[in-house]
Amino acid sequence: MSSPLLIAMRNPVIRTSMIAIVLFGFSGAATSPYQSVVGITELGLSDGFYSALIFAAALFNVAVSVAIGIVADRVGNYRTLMLAVILCGVVGYGAVYLLPTKGSFVLAALMLLPVHGALNPLLFAYVRTAAKDMGGRHAAAVNSGIRAAISLSWVLVPGLVGLVLSARGSMLPAYLLASLGCLANFVLVLRLLPEKTGVDGALGKRLSFLASFGEILSLRVLARLLAIALISSMLHVTAAVLPLIVTGAAGGKVSDIGIIVGIVAFLEVVFIVVWGRIQYRLSHIDALALGTAIYVVNMALLGLSTERWHIYALTLISAFGAAALISIPITYLQELIADRPGLGSSLISVNVFLGAGFGAALFALGTRISDYSGTALLSSLAGVAGLLLLLFLDGDGRGKASAS
Known part of the structure; x- marks a missing residue:
C-alpha cells in the first residue's frame, strides 16, 4: 500500500499543490515567530494595540476564508482565487519590508495577510477535488501528506531565519523572504496548476x-x-x-x-x-x-x-x-x-x-x-x-x- 507522500508524488496536480503549500508554509514560518518583534519592538506598536490587531486579523481571516470558499464553489474553480490571495501575500509582506511603518504593518497584518491566509483552505479544497476519485481513505492520506508539508516548513524555517538575521539587528528582511516565497508560489500556480472544477456550478449558484x-x-x-x-x-x-x-x-x-x-x-x-x-x-x-x-x-x-x-x-x-x-x-x-x-x-x-x-x-x-x-x-x-x-x-x- 502506498504512503500518502507517494500517492501525492504520482499525481502531478497534487504534487504541485504540495509544493504550493510548502511555499505558503515558508512565508508564514519565516515571519510569524517574529511578527510581534517587528510590530512592537521595531515599529513601536503598543502591546494593547498589537493584541487588538491580531484578534481583529484572526476574525477577518475567518470571514474571508468562508467568503472565498463560497465564491470558489459558486464559480466552480479555485486557481484564479488562489492567484488573487497569493498576490495579497506578495504585496502585504513586501510592503512591510519596503515601507517599514506602523501604517504599512497594520494594513498588511489586518487585511492583506489574512486574505493571503485563505490560501490554506483553498489549497486543501483544490486537493480534495483532485483526490475525490481516489476514495475517502486515500484522500485522507493525501491530506495528511499535505499537512506534513506545512509542518516541515515550521521545523526548518524559523530557526534558519532567526540564525541568519539575528546578527543584522532587524527581523524586517524576513518579510522580504516571505514576499519572495509568495512570488514563487504565484508563478508556480500560474504556470503549473490547471483550472479545477470543484462542484456543479448550478449547485453553487443555488446557494x-x-x-x-x-x-x-x-x-x-x-x-x-x-x-x-x-x-x-x-x-x-x-x-x-x-x-x-x-x-x-x-x-x-x-x-x-x-x-x-x-x-x-x-x-x-x-x-x-x-x-x-x-x-x-x-x-x-x-x-x-x-x-x-x-x-x-x-x-x-x-x-x-x-x-x-x-x-x-x-x-x-x-x-x-x-x-x-x-x-x-x-x-x-x-x-x-x-x-x-x-x-x-x-x-x-x-x-x-x-x-x-x-x-x-x-x-x-x-x-x-x-x-x-x-x-x-x-x-x-x-x-x-x-x-x-x-x-x-x-x-x-x-x-x-x-x-x-
Whole structure:
C-alpha cells in the first residue's frame, strides 16, 4: 500500500499543490515567530494595540476564508482565487519590508495577510477535488501528506531565519523572504496548476451567501465544530503553558524550551504521515478519538510534571497525539459539507479561530483558579468534553456523512 507522500508524488496536480503549500508554509514560518518583534519592538506598536490587531486579523481571516470558499464553489474553480490571495501575500509582506511603518504593518497584518491566509483552505479544497476519485481513505492520506508539508516548513524555517538575521539587528528582511516565497508560489500556480472544477456550478449558484453561512451555523455543523474546537484548544493551551511549566514546575532552562519544541515539531512531521496510514484501517472518527485520547493523557501528564526529564519523556506521546489533532480534523471538517469543497474547507479556518478562542479562555480561567500545571489539567478536561461530544454525535459513524 502506498504512503500518502507517494500517492501525492504520482499525481502531478497534487504534487504541485504540495509544493504550493510548502511555499505558503515558508512565508508564514519565516515571519510569524517574529511578527510581534517587528510590530512592537521595531515599529513601536503598543502591546494593547498589537493584541487588538491580531484578534481583529484572526476574525477577518475567518470571514474571508468562508467568503472565498463560497465564491470558489459558486464559480466552480479555485486557481484564479488562489492567484488573487497569493498576490495579497506578495504585496502585504513586501510592503512591510519596503515601507517599514506602523501604517504599512497594520494594513498588511489586518487585511492583506489574512486574505493571503485563505490560501490554506483553498489549497486543501483544490486537493480534495483532485483526490475525490481516489476514495475517502486515500484522500485522507493525501491530506495528511499535505499537512506534513506545512509542518516541515515550521521545523526548518524559523530557526534558519532567526540564525541568519539575528546578527543584522532587524527581523524586517524576513518579510522580504516571505514576499519572495509568495512570488514563487504565484508563478508556480500560474504556470503549473490547471483550472479545477470543484462542484456543479448550478449547485453553487443555488446557494446564496446567507444560505451558505446558514449551513455553517446549522446545528449539525455547529455542534461538530464545537467538539473539534474543544479538542483543538488543547494545542493552543500547550503552546502557552509548556514554556512556563518547563521553566517553572519542571525546573528547566529557557534553552530546554527550544529543544523540546524542536523535537516535537520534527516528530509531528513523521507522525502525521503515520496517522495517514492509520486511517486506512480506522475511520476518521475512530482515528481522531484515539489521537484525542492520547493527547488528553499528554496534557494530564504535563500538568503533573515536576522534573525536566518528565517533559522530555512526553515529547513522543505529545508529538503522536498532536499529529492526529492537526491532520485528521481537516478531512473530518471537509466532509461536514462534502458536496461543497470550498465551503467545507473554510471550516478549517473557523476551527482554528474557535480553538484559539477556547484555548485563550481556558488559559485565563486556569491561571485565575490555579497555576500553569493546573491549567494543563483543566485543558485535558476540555479535551475529554470535546471527545465525548464527538463520540455522542458521530460514534456510530454518522460524522462521515456529508451535508444533508
